[in-house]
Amino acid sequence: MQNGTIRGHAVLLKGRSGIGKFHFARFLAKSLLCKNPVADHMACGDCVSCNWFEQQTHPDCVILSPEAMLSDSTNAVQPDAENSPPDESKLKKKPGQQISISQIRELDDFVYLSGHQSGYKMVLIYPAEAMNSAASNALLKKLEEPPAQVLFILVSHQPQLLLPTIRSRCQQIAMPVPDADAAMEWLRQSSATHDTDKLRALLALSGYAPLAALALEESHAAHRKFIDSIRKAEQLDPLAAAEGLHNLDLVMTVEWLQKWCYDLLSCRISGVTRFHPDDESHIRTLCQRIEPQSVLAYLRFLNTRQALARHPLQAKLFLEDLFIRYAGLFAPALSGLTQGAD
Numbered sequence: 534m535q536n537g538t539i540r541g542h543a544v545l546l547k548g549r550s551g552i553g554k555f556h557f558a559r560f561l562a563k564s565l566l567c568k569n570p571v572a573d574h575m576a577c578g579d580c581v582s583c584n585w586f587e588q589q590t591h592p593d594c595v596i597l598s599p600e601a602m603l604s605d606s607t608n609a610v611q612p613d614a615e616n617s618p619p620d621e622s623k624l625k626k627k628p629g630q631q632i633s634i635s636q637i638r639e640l641d642d643f644v645y646l647s648g649h650q651s652g653y654k655m656v657l658i659y660p661a662e663a664m665n666s667a668a669s670n671a672l673l674k675k676l677e678e679p680p681a682q683v684l685f686i687l688v689s690h691q692p693q694l695l696l697p698t699i700r701s702r703c704q705q706i707a708m709p710v711p712d713a714d715a716a717m718e719w720l721r722q723s724s725a726t727h728d729t730d731k732l733r734a735l736l737a738l739s740g741y742a743p744l745a746a747l748a749l750e751e752s753h754a755a756h757r758k759f760i761d762s763i764r765k766a767e768q769l770d771p772l773a774a775a776e777g778l779h780n781l782d783l784v785m786t787v788e789w790l791q792k793w794c795y796d797l798l799s800c801r802i803s804g805v806t807r808f809h810p811d812d813e814s815h816i817r818t819l820c821q822r823i824e825p826q827s828v829l830a831y832l833r834f835l836n837t838r839q840a841l842a843r844h845p846l847q848a849k850l851f852l853e854d855l856f857i858r859y860a861g862l863f864a865p866a867l868s869g870l871t872q873g874a875d
């Protein structure tokens with residue numbers, strides 16, 4: 534703000550999930566609120582404002598996230614949660630996945646009344662695409678008539694899902710994927726494991742998004758089992774694979790299959806793999822047995838399954854279908870030629 538990089542009253546930080554946009558947004562808000570900023574306007578970490586911020590009690594900062602995230606996140610606080618009377622219907626309800634209009638409305642006092650301190654007030658919205666349409670429209674009104682001394686910081690993995698009118702009211706800042714070495718260094722420090730090969734594999738699987746890589750750590754063994762089930766395409770028994778894997782999270786499983794098929798296709802077309810460096814030589818051989826067109830069609834099919842994976846009627850049937858079609862990708866080349874060969 535001080536050197537003119539941030540102009541106006543709203544910024545949209547956009548970029549891939551898992552690269553640290555929300556951490557950056559908090560860092561930005563904290564720095565702008567700091568009473569005693571150090572070099573490069575960064576937060577001092579010592580003053581009363583920085584302390585409030587770390588305790589999540591800063592009177593001039595509000596973080597809006599879906600209820601479901603607030604209930605299990607330590608990063609976000611709900612404005613006025615303590616002052617709201619207990620509402621029975623709400624207590625019984627599952628925590629919402631969206632940012633609701635009532636959350637946006639609760640901002641009114643905060644943004645329109647004068648601040649606790651004399652400086653700026655911060656409103657962080659994360660992820661911004663979680664706003665439902667009523668909430669989006671309510672926010673748009675605020676952005677159209679921006680309250681003085683308020684900075685809205687919207688953080689989004691999928692900015693294309695935001696109202697175009699909201700996007701156009703924000704200064705858009707594309708957040709880059711960190712370079713691989715920095716990401717690896719962060720991962721090494723943040724992870725409990727010291728197995729560098731494992732961390733490297735996780736980082737690749739995450740598409741070089743380090744926070745996403747860290748989150749993958751606990752599913753690492755499950756992912757390995759999954760890959761082992763499908764990598765030898767000629768030995769794949771779709772029914773047995775579905776039986777063995779149906780307890781996994783299906784959304785995650787579809788995503789793994791997408792990444793695997795992406796690498797098959799990418800390797801076949803350009804000789805490059807992205808997500809599975811450990812299996813590169815295997816993928817190099819396997820991809821010779823596929824028709825790029827049919828893998829492309831299969832990837833499109835997986836996209837349509839991604840939405841369904843959240844509410845499948847039958848996990849096993851769902852996976853059987855995926856694996857039968859997956860096995861079908863290799864069928865033409867398998868006839869007589871590669872049976873039994875690895």
Ligand SMILES: [Zn+2]
Pocket residue numbers: 567568569570576577578579580581582583
């Ligand atoms: Zn400070």
